[in-house]
Amino acid sequence: MDPNPKVSIIIPVYNAASALRRCLDSVLKQEFTDFELLLMDDGSSDESPAILDEYAGKDSRIRLVHKNNSGVSDTRNQALDLARGTYVQFLDADDWIAPEATKLMVRAMEQKKADLVVTDFYRVVGEHVSHKGDIEEDSLMDLQTFAGHMMENPADFYYGVIWNKLYSRQMIEENRIRMDPEVSWCEDFLFNMEYLLHCKGIFALQVPVYYYVKTEGSLVSQGLSITKTVEMKASVFRYYNDFFARVYDPEDYEARRIQIYGFLGAFARDAGAISFLPGTKRLGKERQNVDMNPQASDTLLTNAYYQRKLLDKYLEPVGQHYDLSNVDLRILLTIAAVNRKTSRRQLAAYAGVSSLLAAASLQKLLQQGYVETETHLRDRISEGVKQGDLNLRITDKAADLTEDLVSALADYRRAIMAGFTKEEERRYLDLSERAGKNARAALEH
Template structure:
């Protein structure tokens, strides 16, 4: 029998959280679901915990695979999914008991290809609501979504697949899969294609997903050796997407400003957080400034751009002038300030 919704949960080093995650899925008011737990070669007990749950509820399936990264685990889940709709939940997060009923009901009633919601950011001492970053409570057509794609990075609606429910037919129609070569910020290239192909989209201004700010997650680790490689692969995937759909001219400014505001500072902060010598860090900064994605963004974004904040304008100016020792000093000082804030 075909379930209405398939929920895909990749698991890697989520042992402290996976129980709460699965419990939140089993409490769904929508019972017509299947839960696909993908053990991505995790070294902890997440896989064993998942198997214990599967023995207790027939809606749970566990798939074990060698470690291939988040994109690989999600693709494994997509291939195994039988539902009319597909949703994603990260193994260290959890969801409202009404999430999949609300999303599926809206999708069925309005013939939606994608339906999304707001979410809560949960830290150890606070919970903050993040509303949807597209207009809520109205159906957006394919033509309207094409317009929204011109500002996809500014509005950030292409971040995070876990706040959306996707119609399975969309995957088949658009040959949607995650790029397994990208192991960092892999959601946005996927969502660019998904939203471009979607005929009807709707957002609900409801906090149905709880994103846990996990200090041990990949996004929170200060130094990521593979970041440069994967951000460049992400950039190349986006350029290929824009070229394929004839959107390169319309979307280039949005991508350039995004790189200057977010990815360039991430790359520079990552280089300065490395254990390398000061000489090697400055060499790495010069290398980052030579990347095609960085050169294009720095060259074509004026540091007076209205979307840039004061600190972002300063960083962009230093990059335009290639003053590596000041770039290094700026990010080292910022790193120390973040460290002291965490200790406070």
């Protein structure tokens, strides 16, 4: 066993025999192998201890602890006391992770020089799977930017749980961050709040690598009494308000106070459960809500979602090869598709990203020499270009990149037209073009 593993993976186990093998197998089959697996048996009374003993005897990376029942918070704290890794990753015993999960999280942490990596995840309910994620930024975020996203959609598991994140153990230890054993329902959320206050850089890995199984009796699906619900809401109200007061300077905090209190007011009126906290029965609103039920009828919005995600899937390998994000590639495709003369605002709108992201992406493409721009005053006067417009062209240096993009788009087109006849392909393209023209005409009126 490596005395200094790169990652400490922590799994608290309590009567999880039915799902435990699936969880453990997913960890031991990780493409990334430099880890220790801390299995913490919290006084299980089912077959879990025997299963844990079996696995511990087969893999030297496993460190197994059998202990009296003390609750999930104290169990995780004991595991943190034992951990030796550079990074810390948590799992629940009901769930599992994709083979590339730890590899991608560690790579993102080190390449982006992040203090925290947050990933998308899959929610599994019976035979149905939905992809959950909330942030679509490809660059490293400071705490204020991340907190802004969190403020927009605080009722999302994405922010509250610990199992879709990779932490720095040094940061945890230097600041003595631990779960509160006295809090039985929102310990993940409070742990994250405290950890975030020490973060300078947070990166959102837009790849779903964790399979969260919603099952009654799991670590994140316990009932709440009315009294405990009221107490918890009051406590979280204070934590949440204090968190934003510490994140933003006084002027920014005052400017955002209405938004913060607006959430807290709705939060306090909800007599049900606090959906973004572990320990409640519902997930609440989640920005990406993809129903994989084949009997569900697709709408224009879901079709657009599927096609955008599919395009991103084909663009991603190209981006990895050239060290470009999908946003960079969409900006490049937009430059190729529109007239040379366009404004930054139009570029962002056509690419479907914010103006800030479009500007940063364009700057990156310019610096790497894939794009050139001219904004001479003479050109503006003689050609009628509005002030602030850009005269953009893709350079010869981008020839190989462009060729790879053309191949990716061809693969994308083949995928969405799978099973089409030649006539159906022609009709589809014709109707799509007409629909686009109709949309443009409607917007211009």
